[in-house]
Amino acid sequence: MRFTGAILILTACLFGGCCAADRLKCRAGLIQTLMQLNNALMTELESRLPFIAELLPALAERPAFRCLQFLREAAQHAEQFPESWDKAVRDDKALPEEARAVLTTIGQTLGSTTLEGQLSALRLCEQRLTALYTESAEYARQKGTLCRSLGLLGGMFLVILLI
Amino acid sequence: MNTQSSFRQALPYFPAFLQLPLSRIPTERAAQIQEIRLRIGRPMHAVMKGGTYTVIQDGTLAACSASGLTVTRPVMDALFQNLCRHSLHSVQNAVRQGFLTIAGGSRAGLCGTAVIQNHTLESVRAVSGINLRIASERTGCAEPLLNRIGGANACGGLLLAGPPSSGKTTILRDLARILGGQKRVCLIDERGELAASDAGIPQFAVGTQTDVFDGYPKAEGIAIAVRVMSPEYIICDEIGGASETDAILQALNTGVQFLASVHASTEDELYRRPQIAKLIQTAAFRTAVFLQSGHRCGEIASVIRIRRDKI
Numbered sequence: 052m053r054f055t056g057a058i059l060i061l062t063a064c065l066f067g068g069c070c071a072a073d074r075l076k077c078r079a080g081l082i083q084t085l086m087q088l089n090n091a092l093m094t095e096l097e098s099r100l101p102f103i104a105e106l107l108p109a110l111a112e113r114p115a116f117r118c119l120q121f122l123r124e125a126a127q128h129a130e131q132f133p134e135s136w137d138k139a140v141r142d143d144k145a146l147p148e149e150a151r152a153v154l155t156t157i158g159q160t161l162g163s164t165t166l167e168g169q170l171s172a173l174r175l176c177e178q179r180l181t182a183l184y185t186e187s188a189e190y191a192r193q194k195g196t197l198c199r200s201l202g203l204l205g206g207m208f209l210v211i212l213l214i
Numbered sequence: 215m216n217t218q219s220s221f222r223q224a225l226p227y228f229p230a231f232l233q234l235p236l237s238r239i240p241t242e243r244a245a246q247i248q249e250i251r252l253r254i255g256r257p258m259h260a261v262m263k264g265g266t267y268t269v270i271q272d273g274t275l276a277a278c279s280a281s282g283l284t285v286t287r288p289v290m291d292a293l294f295q296n297l298c299r300h301s302l303h304s305v306q307n308a309v310r311q312g313f314l315t316i317a318g319g320s321r322a323g324l325c326g327t328a329v330i331q332n333h334t335l336e337s338v339r340a341v342s343g344i345n346l347r348i349a350s351e352r353t354g355c356a357e358p359l360l361n362r363i364g365g366a367n368a369c370g371g372l373l374l375a376g377p378p379s380s381g382k383t384t385i386l387r388d389l390a391r392i393l394g395g396q397k398r399v400c401l402i403d404e405r406g407e408l409a410a411s412d413a414g415i416p417q418f419a420v421g422t423q424t425d426v427f428d429g430y431p432k433a434e435g436i437a438i439a440v441r442v443m444s445p446e447y448i449i450c451d452e453i454g455g456a457s458e459t460d461a462i463l464q465a466l467n468t469g470v471q472f473l474a475s476v477h478a479s480t481e482d483e484l485y486r487r488p489q490i491a492k493l494i495q496t497a498a499f500r501t502a503v504f505l506q507s508g509h510r511c512g513e514i515a516s517v518i519r520i521r522r523d524k525i
Contacts, residue, residue, distance in 0.1 A: 102301040132300050163295070165329075165337050166303040 053214060060213070061206035068202015072195035078147055079187035081118075085150055086180045088116055089157065093173045096166060103162045104129040107136075120145065121154070133158045147187075153179050218245040220349040223318030229292040232258060235283060238273025248379065250346040254290055257282035263509045294341045297322050302337075308405075309337055319349035319410025319417055347379075349410060351418050355381070355512055356388035362517055363501055366393055366447065370500030371471050373490070373520070375478040380505040381512030382475035383407055383451055387418055389473055390449050394421015400445035401426045402435035408451055433457035440465045449473045459489040462498055472498060479504070481518055494520050 088110065095106055110116055111126035121136075121143035128135035136158035140151055153176050160172040221244050225233055236250070239260070249261035250269075257268045260275055267275035268282040276282065297314045298305050308314050314322045326341035363369045366389070374382050387408050393399050401424050403409050409416035411428040420426060425443050427435040432450050436458070439445055448465065450458075453474045462472055478484040484502060485491055493499055504515040 096303055100301075100304045100306075102299050102304050104299060104301075162298070162300040162302055162304075164302060165306055169303055 057210040057214060060209050061203070064206025064209060065199070065202045068199045068205070071198040071202070072191070075187075075191035075195055075198070079184060079191045081145065082147070082150055082180060082184040082187050084115065084119060085154070086177065086184060088119065088122070089173055089177050089180060091116075092157070092161070093170055093177075096169060096173075100166065103132045107132065119143075132162070136161075147183075149183050150180070153183070220318040220320050220351075221245070221247055224250070224316060224320045224346060224348065227293065227296040227316055229289050229296070231289050232283060232285075232293070235269055235271050235273050239269070239275065240273065243275060247348055248350075249348065251343075252285045252290065252293065252346075253343045254285055254287060256285065258285055263511075290341055290344070293344060294324070297344070306337060310335055311405075312338070313405060315406035315410065316346075317410075317412060317417070319351075319407055320346055321349070321405065321407050322346045349407065349418075350384055351387065352384055352512070353388060353391070353419065356385050356392055359385060359503055359514060359517075360389070360392065362514060363503065366397075366471070366473070369471075369473075371498050372473040373484070373499045373502040374473070374475040374505065375484055375502055376475075376505035376515075377477070377479045377507045379511055380507040382505060384512060385505070386449055386451055386473065386475055387420065390420045390424050391418075392421070393447050393449075393473075394424030397423060397446040398444060399424040399447045399449060400435075400439035400443050402430060402432050402439065402448060402450040403428050404430060404432050404435065405451065408449070431457075433461040436461040436465050440468050440470060444468075445470050447471050447473060451475050452477065453493075454487060454489050456489060459492055462493060463496055466496065466498055474499075479507075481516075484520075495522055497522070 091110055095101055095110070101109070107122070107126040107129040111122045116122055121139040124139035124142065125132070125136045137155065140146065140154045140158065146154065157173065157176055160169050218241065225237055228236060246262045247260050248263070251259040251261060257280070259278065260267050260269050266278045268278055268280045270276050270280070270282050297316060298309070302309065305314055309324065312324050314324065316322060323345040324338055324341055325343040326338040328335050329337040329339050360366060363372070366372070374385060376382050390399055390401050390408065399421055401408055401420055403411065403426055406428055408418070409420045409426040409428065410418055411426055414428070416426055425439070425445070427439060430438070432453065432455070436448060436450070439448060448470050451474070453462070453476055476484065476487070476490055478487065481502070485494070500520055502518050502520050505511065506513040506515045
């Protein structure tokens, strides 16, 4: 019985550590998806010159972007762009703060200037997102190991304490 | 689609500050509005057959000199963004040419500060004036013209001439509808005013056998139409450029007949235009119909057999 309890405590703490590490990885993954979205915006604008009210729903349908809640929301009210984009970005709690700032810039950029102007601005956003991703990925790598280790050590400590 | 429905379709493009008073204009008066004119720092005007009126907050149309709703910079910018559907990149080409066509076929003419790149007009910023010309479909308005010239077959190429706002586009549209019911017609709709296509679907009746080339520059549209659609008639609005002239002359070899509009108030003015003179000399057009303007717009002023010896 004690042995089973010890295993359960250890597993729970290790699981907690892995979850924390995964959250950090997800953050980096989300930023990577935003980079892909930015690229898709540039590509679509350059090749098809679509109206924003058509572009957003089309992008929201793509499997790669289905995880982006703000994009789904903005696409549903695409006719009210840019207000719908701003609101969707504000309301999406899963977005890191720095990424939210970049998305706000994207919302101000899309459709407001000539094609060249928009592409220039989106390239700057690409640089910002790339820097954010690099930082997040490195942070996830460093802290992820730490989280898993802390989870394991914490579990062992609890086991020793209780037993 | 009548003037009233085109007017109602244009309303959502206006910011709330302007939309509310416009929506309050009585229906019978709204049906007569030909243009809505907005200028920065000045009242909004409605242009009708009887004259120009200032739009008041409660929807009343007052004398032109009356003070009314002043169009401010934020309001003008919001209207411009709405007309662009918040997608300036999609309509950049049209903006460069100074106009935007909206749902319902109405056309917004733009003026402001030019953005010049490499010595060419690239775009416009700080829009200072918008002239929203309300589209009107007058089914049957081309029938008197066709009766007078003895039918499209008899005209040997038709030039529809008149000053601005004389009804040329409205009549061309109805000509497309009538001819397109019997023959293969290609409509070269460079500005999107003739058919007012939305996602490829014409919003005006343009004939069951009419193929619409929406947004095509006239020269390219004519060349492609002749190559792939084997039209019996080609209809286009406002010809006068050198590339259009060359395209028309090339197309004549296939036996297609042209019906086109041109800016000219008198016969002499027509002959003085170099590109039109070139077309006349090659017998591309044999009949010219001049339209009245002002409160008699759309009415035929005169029909002439074009004379090559007058060039």
